[in-house]
Amino acid sequence: QVQLKESGGGLVQPGGSLRLSCAGWTTSPTVPGWFRQAPGKEREQIVRIDWNGGAIIYADSVKGRFTISRDIANRMVYLQMTGLKPEDTGVYYCAGQSFGRDDYDYWGQGTQVTVSS
Numbered sequence: 001q002v003q004l005k006e007s008g009g010g011l012v013q014p015g016g017s018l019r020l021s022c023a024g025w026t027t028s029p030t031v032p033g034w035f036r037q038a039p040g041k042e043r044e045q046i047v048r049i050d051w052n053g054g055a056i057i058y059a060d061s062v063k064g065r066f067t068i069s070r071d072i073a074n075r076m077v078y079l080q081m082t083g084l085k086p087e088d089t090g091v092y093y094c095a096g097q098s099f100g101r102d103d104y105d106y107w108g109q110g111t112q113v114t115v116s117s
Contacts, residue, residue: 002026002096002106009092009111016115017082022094022108025075030096032077033104034068036113038090047079051099062088084115 008020022032033048046059047068056068065083070076077094092113096106 004108006111
């Protein structure tokens with residue numbers, strides 16, 4: 001059973017960096033994604049890995065600033081965030097998509113990221 005848990009959120013100044021971690025992956029065939037929800041807004045997907053070919057797709061809002069990575073041996077997924085802006089503030093969620101599904105069937109509880117001076 002995949003039980004995801006994020007960590008690494010916090011308060012950072014504009015232009016700063018954070019690295020979010022997501023633990024709890026198993027050997028089940030899943031691909032990770034990261035989502036975020038800003039105050040008063042709907043949850044948006046910011047990065048996903050495509051089952052077909054493994055392409056990594058970033059939302060335009062984070063492209064060039066955020067990087068997803070995986071440590072398969074240690075069953076960890078990371079989201080490196082650089083050049084943070086106040087509009088990046090929100091709750092960040094990692095999620096897992098099992099093979100053959102169109103949706104994400106595993107979710108973490110979220111970690112708060114606040115970008116403010």
